[in-house]
Amino acid sequence: MNHAHPPVPATDWWRHAVIYQIYPRSFADSDGDGMGDLRGITARLDHLADLGVDAVWLSPFYRSPQADAGYDVSDYRDVDPLFGTLADFDALVARAHGLGLRVIVDIVPNHSSDEHPWFREALAAGPGSPERARYMFREGRGPxxxxxxxxxxxxxxxxxxxxxxxxxxxxxxxYLHLFDSKQPDFDWGNEEVRAEFDDILRFWLARGVDGFRVDVARGLVKAEGLPDHPVEYQHSGHPAPDGSRTPLLDQPGVHEIYRRWRAVLDAFGPGRVLVAEAHLRPPSRLAAYVRPDEMHQAFNFEYLDCPYRAADLRLVIQESLDAYGAVGAPATWVLNNHDDVRHVSRFGLPTGTPTDDGIGPRDPQPDLALGARRARAATGVMLALPGAAYLYQGEELGLPEHTGIPDEARQDPIFARSGGRAAGRDGCRVPLPWRNGEPAYGFSPTGRTWLPQPADWGPYAVESQRGVEGSSYELYRAALALRTKHNLGAETFHWVELPGAADEVIAFRVGDILVVATVGDAGVRLPAGEVVLATGPLTSDTLPPDTTVWLKV
Structure with missing residues (x-):
C-alpha cells in the first residue's frame, strides 16, 4: 500500500522530506546477472512507499567503465547497460511519481571517466589544444x-x-585526479565545461527528475596557480590544520557555478532541488552552499561523523540548526551512506574509533548487539529533528557492515590504491536481503551477487522483519508514520532540561512530541506523557541506557 502523506506544496517539499538513497548495484537485480538494475528498483518501489519515505535518490547509473562503481562517467546522458536503458529509467520515474515518491539523481561534475570521449580527444590532441583545456593538464616540475x-x-x-x-x-x-587515475578532473574555468553541464541538467530535468545530488560539490574549483598544500596530506579531502581552505576544496568560485545551476532548475518550475555533497566544518561554512540563490540542501556530515556522546550530539544539532537557519535553509540529518561504515557497526566500536578506511576482517570487530541498540537510539533522535532526513538502503533493516569480505572479492579502488591497508567502502555496499531462504536472499533470481553477502543475513531480510513487532523495519516504519502525523520535519525545536538527568541524557521538544534519549550508560525517569515510540523495550518507568523515546505531551 502507499503511505499517505499530507499535501506538500511543490515548492517546499524538500524542506522536511525523508529521502532514501538507492545504490543501484545493490538494491535489486531483475535479470540474474548479480548486479542490481533499474527494473529491479522499479519492482521494489512499493517497499519504499510502504516504509513512508518521500523521495528516492539514485546513485550513478550512467554509462561507465565502473572503475569507481559508476562515479567515473563516460556518458552523462545514457544509462549503463549494466543497469538497463533510458526507457527503464523513464519507467522508474513514472512508477515512483505514481506512488508519490520524488526522484533525485546523482550528478558527477568534478571529473569524468578517462574513457569519456572528451578525455580521449584531449589525449589525442596534445598540449595547448582546446580539447586539453577541458581538463586540468599541466606541465611537470623538475628536469x-x-x-x-x-x-x-x-x-x-x-x-x-x-x-x-x-x-x-x-x-x-x-593531469589532475582528486580520486582514481581513471577519473580526470574537469577544468571548471572552461566555459565549454560549464555549458555542457547546464545541458546535462536540462536533459534529466526534461525526463522528469526532481533534483540532483551533486558529487564532490566543494571540489570543482581549484586555487589559482594550483599551489602546494601547506602540508602534504595522505588524503586530499583532509582540511588544513587550522581549518582554513585547502587549494583543492571549497574555493569561492564554486558558488558562481551553483547560482548558475539554480537558474537552470528554476526555469523548469518550482520543486526541483540541488543537494550538496560537501564535507566541510563547521556547519556555518557549509551553509554558504544553501543560500537562497544556490543549493536547497547540503548533507550534514558533521552529524554523520558525530561521536556517540550526548555533549557532541547536542553541539552538532544546535550548530546545524543555527547555521542553516541563518540562511533560510533546512538542516539535514544523515547517519549512513554508500561511503561510510554502517552506523550499526560504527556504534559497536569504542566511541571515537576512526572508520574512514572501512572495517575489514583483520580490523577490530564491532559489538553488533551494542551497535544495534545505539543505532536504533540514534535513529530515534534523527527522525524527530526538524528539517530533512536521509536514509541509506538497508538502514531500515538494521544491516551491519559486512566486515568479512575476502580480499579477492573487494571492488573498491581504495583497497587496491592503498595496497590493502584500507578495507574501503565495499562493506556498506553489499546487496540487500529481501527474502530468507532464497538465492541471494531474494536480491537476484540466480543467487549471483557482485559482492558476497554474509551467511547470517537471513534474519535481516525484509520479509523476516515485516509485521514483526520490535524489528528494525517496523521501528523505521512507525517512526516515519509518526514523523508525518506530527509534522515533525516542519515543527519548531527547543531543548528541554529534565530534573535529575545525567549528562548522557538529551531531551528536546519538536511540536507536541518530547524526545528523550539516553546516549550512554545512564538511565532517566520517564517524564509524563503518552509513549508513542520507543527504540527499545521499556519495562519500568525508567528509560534504560542507549534508548530513545517519543512522548506525546
Missing part, C-alpha cells in the same frame, strides 16, 4: 618535467597526478 606539478594527494591514496604519453610517444603533461 624534463618528471615530477608532478604539485604535492597534492588523491583521496584514494597516492599522488593526485598521472603523467600521459603524448601522441608522439614521449612522456608528456600530467
Amino acid at each position: 624534463g618535467g618528471d615530477l608532478p606539478p604539485n604535492n597534492w594527494r588523491s583521496t584514494f591514496y597516492g599522488p593526485a597526478w598521472t603523467r600521459v604519453t603524448e601522441p608522439d610517444g614521449t612522456p608528456g603533461q600530467w
Whole structure:
C-alpha cells in the first residue's frame, strides 16, 4: 500500500522530506546477472512507499567503465547497460511519481571517466589544444618535467597526478585526479565545461527528475596557480590544520557555478532541488552552499561523523540548526551512506574509533548487539529533528557492515590504491536481503551477487522483519508514520532540561512530541506523557541506557 502523506506544496517539499538513497548495484537485480538494475528498483518501489519515505535518490547509473562503481562517467546522458536503458529509467520515474515518491539523481561534475570521449580527444590532441583545456593538464616540475606539478594527494591514496604519453610517444603533461587515475578532473574555468553541464541538467530535468545530488560539490574549483598544500596530506579531502581552505576544496568560485545551476532548475518550475555533497566544518561554512540563490540542501556530515556522546550530539544539532537557519535553509540529518561504515557497526566500536578506511576482517570487530541498540537510539533522535532526513538502503533493516569480505572479492579502488591497508567502502555496499531462504536472499533470481553477502543475513531480510513487532523495519516504519502525523520535519525545536538527568541524557521538544534519549550508560525517569515510540523495550518507568523515546505531551 502507499503511505499517505499530507499535501506538500511543490515548492517546499524538500524542506522536511525523508529521502532514501538507492545504490543501484545493490538494491535489486531483475535479470540474474548479480548486479542490481533499474527494473529491479522499479519492482521494489512499493517497499519504499510502504516504509513512508518521500523521495528516492539514485546513485550513478550512467554509462561507465565502473572503475569507481559508476562515479567515473563516460556518458552523462545514457544509462549503463549494466543497469538497463533510458526507457527503464523513464519507467522508474513514472512508477515512483505514481506512488508519490520524488526522484533525485546523482550528478558527477568534478571529473569524468578517462574513457569519456572528451578525455580521449584531449589525449589525442596534445598540449595547448582546446580539447586539453577541458581538463586540468599541466606541465611537470623538475628536469624534463618528471615530477608532478604539485604535492597534492588523491583521496584514494597516492599522488593526485598521472603523467600521459603524448601522441608522439614521449612522456608528456600530467593531469589532475582528486580520486582514481581513471577519473580526470574537469577544468571548471572552461566555459565549454560549464555549458555542457547546464545541458546535462536540462536533459534529466526534461525526463522528469526532481533534483540532483551533486558529487564532490566543494571540489570543482581549484586555487589559482594550483599551489602546494601547506602540508602534504595522505588524503586530499583532509582540511588544513587550522581549518582554513585547502587549494583543492571549497574555493569561492564554486558558488558562481551553483547560482548558475539554480537558474537552470528554476526555469523548469518550482520543486526541483540541488543537494550538496560537501564535507566541510563547521556547519556555518557549509551553509554558504544553501543560500537562497544556490543549493536547497547540503548533507550534514558533521552529524554523520558525530561521536556517540550526548555533549557532541547536542553541539552538532544546535550548530546545524543555527547555521542553516541563518540562511533560510533546512538542516539535514544523515547517519549512513554508500561511503561510510554502517552506523550499526560504527556504534559497536569504542566511541571515537576512526572508520574512514572501512572495517575489514583483520580490523577490530564491532559489538553488533551494542551497535544495534545505539543505532536504533540514534535513529530515534534523527527522525524527530526538524528539517530533512536521509536514509541509506538497508538502514531500515538494521544491516551491519559486512566486515568479512575476502580480499579477492573487494571492488573498491581504495583497497587496491592503498595496497590493502584500507578495507574501503565495499562493506556498506553489499546487496540487500529481501527474502530468507532464497538465492541471494531474494536480491537476484540466480543467487549471483557482485559482492558476497554474509551467511547470517537471513534474519535481516525484509520479509523476516515485516509485521514483526520490535524489528528494525517496523521501528523505521512507525517512526516515519509518526514523523508525518506530527509534522515533525516542519515543527519548531527547543531543548528541554529534565530534573535529575545525567549528562548522557538529551531531551528536546519538536511540536507536541518530547524526545528523550539516553546516549550512554545512564538511565532517566520517564517524564509524563503518552509513549508513542520507543527504540527499545521499556519495562519500568525508567528509560534504560542507549534508548530513545517519543512522548506525546
